Amino acid sequence: MIAANNQPSWRRFLLRYETLLLAVLVIEWLIFYHYGTSTNRRGHLVGFGTLDRQFDILRHSCEIGLLALALTPVILTAGIDLSVGSLLGLCAIVFGKLWHDGGLSIPLAAALTLVVGAMGGGLNAGLITALRLPPLIVTLGTYSLFRGLAEAITQGAVTYTDFPSGFLFLGQERWNGLPMQAWLFLLMAVLVWILVHRTTWGRSFRVIGFSPEGARYAGLPVERRVSIVYILAGIIAALAALIYTARLGQAKADAGTGYELFAITAVVLGGTSIFGGRGSVTGTLLGVAAIAVLKNGLACLPVVIRLNAAEEISGLLTGALLLVALTGNAVPTFLNYLRARRQAR
Amino acid sequence: MNRYFREISVTVALGLVLLVMAGFAPGFYQAQPLLSLITREAPTLVVMCGMALIIISRQIDISVGSQFSVCSIGAGLLAARGWPLVAVLPAAMMMGAAFGAFNGWLIAGLRLPSIVVTLATMVMLRQGLNLLQQGAFVNLPDGVQWFGLSQTVGQWTLVAAALSLLLACGLFMRHVAAGRWVYAVGTDAEAARLAGIRPHWVTFLVFVFVGALTGLAATMNLVQSPQIQPLVGSGLELKVIAAVVVGGVAISGGRGNVWGAFAGLLLLACVSPALTHLHVEAYWEKAIQGMIILLAVVADGLRQRGLKGGHG
Amino acid sequence: MLSGPPPPPPLLTLRRAAKNFGGVRALRGVDFDLQAGEVHALLGENGAGKSTLIKIITGAHQPDAGEIIVAGRSLTGLTPSLAQQLGIACIYQQPALFPDLTVAENIGLRLEPAGSMRRINWSQRRQRALELLARVGANLSPEAEVRTLSMPEQQLVEIACAVGAGARIVVMDEPTASLTSREQDRLFTVVRELRSSGVGIIYISHRLDEIFTLADRVTVLRDGESVGTQPVSAITHAGLIKLMVGREVDQLYPPTEFTGGEIVLELRNVGCAAAGVYNVSLAVRAGEVFGLAGLVGAGRSELARVLFGLTPADRGEILLCGKPITPRSPAEAVALGLAYVPEDRRRHGVVLELPIDQNITMAIHARLFPTAWLKLGTERKLALDFIRDLAVKCAGPQAPGGSLSGGNQQKVSLARWLATQPKILILDEPTQGVDVGAKSEIHRIIRQLAKAGLAVIMISSDLPEILGMSDRIGVMRGGKLTTILPGQSDAHAVMAAALGQELAKGAA
Known part of the structure; x- marks a missing residue:
């Protein structure tokens, strides 16, 4: 540990996990750019x-990205x-119910939805802190x-549709060149980054994790x-729900099924330790992007198009990537464990 | 009796539900639908036995659902090729055991956290299956469903098999040294090491065991229908974890048994038919199941606090 | 000298056993022997090397030099499992049992033969547990879960395991530390029965009375050396105390300049049943170093935790500068101006993974960053100031706490609390596990702080340190503050008070 700190800053930067992940991301992007682009x-x-495809990627990763942002402080x-x-x-x-059946205006319904998200997170928080229950099992129950x-x-059966175009703009249109929800996502990313890396609260999350x-x-x-952290996760989940609804133009009960797994994968892939303390929002963003x-x-590679298996192959690779990242993360811990055992003898 | 407080209270809750059903919806007790209900839950019961062991040893495995799907499709393909069931069953169990061994190697060998490892293998198995199968159903040959016997006989066979496995598991965990080692490791791995137990081997073997059980369960599911679909196991992991936790197995390891988990499983499985018979909308099922899980852990939390307070 | 049969060979002999940890010489050369059927007491100050000696005997540590002879066999490479096979058992203060399992099962898992597929005979287990529990005089249900048992009951289970394993050598590490007198009597009966059945018992205790009632011989350790083995009948209380403390204050302590000041902290009959602290009354003045002496487990750290709100007081009054306060959490205590540098640095004092600057500012988030926004420059500057003032040897303020040596970690922990600008500073074993150089630096810092008007409470098990640093010395025993002695007291008086001897009986 001392050795790593005595190295010049550029080397420390290069040795950082985020840098490695960024390199992987760039290489990945270049490969796809080379093999996945053609002229009709x-x-x-x-x-x-x-460009359209790139915007598509952004649009589709916003909701999972938001959940990953929400989970970063939690896992810290x-x-x-x-x-x-x-x-x-x-x-x-x-949200759909409040607007459609409750007759509330969109902004009011959206605000109340955020409150509901906070309450959901608050339920988790209350059970975990007041009764000292393990988060895994509490959130399994609330799941x-x-x-x-x-x-x-x-x-x-009911799905809520026919939202006004003003609202759908949030999920389907561009503003200043970028998809609208990408702006929201970026805003949240900056806010969470500030919270985690630049405030005393974020500092204490780490201390608690360690x-x-x-x-x-x-x-x-x-x-x-x-x-x-749990209440914040609830609020961000509610925001993701609004974006999800706006992107698809409908609100349905199975929205976001399985998203938690992708979000956790992104966070851990981004270098945040599942044991707490270690990790960064930048890493999470890179994990989401990767x-x-x-x-x-x-989905753009000819061979994959022929197989029609983009989702499956990406899932497989993501899982494998997660295991590799995990093994890499665990190596220092494992070495420490061995050292501790040697010293105990 | 304090020690089995949780098992008893879950059983009492189950008894109450059954009593209410007897009073308000006797239709619930029609023989054939009830048998069908129990038969449908038989494979879940088998996986649950494995999950109970995993959680008692202070680990978790959320990849059992994907393992179940893969083993189901694998077994289905073998059966479709004309393999007899006696050959399909061990093949499926071997397949499951191999997945379990992979998980176990990562967790016990490399000391990685089980929640994330099994999350990764869950996604990989599921997507790998989708890749190979592309969502296609496997049609099974005629002799497979209900072992080629009548439906009632087949159903009874499955129920008997699942119950005897539960019995075997329960007895093993209580009366065989290896079963007690699982508890010892879950309670305190370091103390277990001092008592001459090798905790990492125990953990590894528990994962292999749950894999083999999942293969068995997949085969038991296979014989219930003329075809098998690749999503068959999705959500199974949460269902069995919920049953095990409601049944009093502590997520912190070392406590609980398969009997309590069995009562928990029945309680959760009763929710849906009970709602139907009591003319409540069936859509409440999941919410009520979630409430039951939360109630169970809250009760545990309050009780732990009470115990601590009592001892000063 | 040739009359009579030759004495039987001892169960256990240690010759010139030595052990170093890094640069610290924990054992310099210990001679020790244990006969069958005797209770051999081991006595020494904290840090005299008792626990290292036990670990060598139970195979947890290998000695660097010297010889271990068990039952006539000279052993090199004694491991815990080999020690068990040779019939060596150790009953620790904190029993290593399975809390979720029953008593019968705990005994069974220890004693039953290996073999994963053998059948568990529960009635036999139960029977055996009942027998063993009866033999050690424990009135426990074999069906009770261990976590519902009290600490002494758990000890009895451990002893039952040792008896059941047919142990020939039983090490008991302060077995009576948490026992009531009735439980203690019962334990003594058990020990005597073990002795009469030919077991050799190594009995570690700080309570001299116990040693005189129970032991046959006593060996005193001092600074990692055995300074004498005597039959109990041939020695007095005073003689034992003299053997234990018989060393000069070998270190120069900075002189005190305390002449009196305002009372900063006053305790009136403060107690906390859950923490085992009863009826403590004391007053600490500005500029004073108040030393708290006592044996491990005497309730000193527990008192500190009560003051710091970790286990809030349920009795009595705490006055800070004359105003009554009731700290219910560390956060409240910090806000009131209390600071506590804990004993267990690595778990409570410094977050090893975090850099030095973050460790230093951890307790002053609210003051340093009132808007919750981190000002990294300010933080860095503050950290650099402390690193300079306290002479912390490190690669820089960004170096992780875990990369520092023990003494420098302690300085960082100290810096965190000095940064809060406290009215009262509680130091818990400030120089434990710290090398000599850093130790005297820490002493110098403490003296400077006192000179600047801070009230300091210093808990220490290092007798010379207590004597050299304190303006007054409070001695605790059994959760109570028994005596307050002036700073120029001699070692005998403090040790006698800590051990519970009347001064009249001692050599003073």
């Missing part, structure tokens, strides 16, 4: 290299939240509960800080 008969570019505190995908579904339904409530509200007892002895309000580019880039 009219002489137009088609495939991966087109050595917690986990499996319920964000379900909460996204519940919030989408609540079922939130999805179940969404299904109960819609009777399993050593909850140490945090307590340093006089940090551990319970309150832990509550914040997964999104992989998925969409594969």
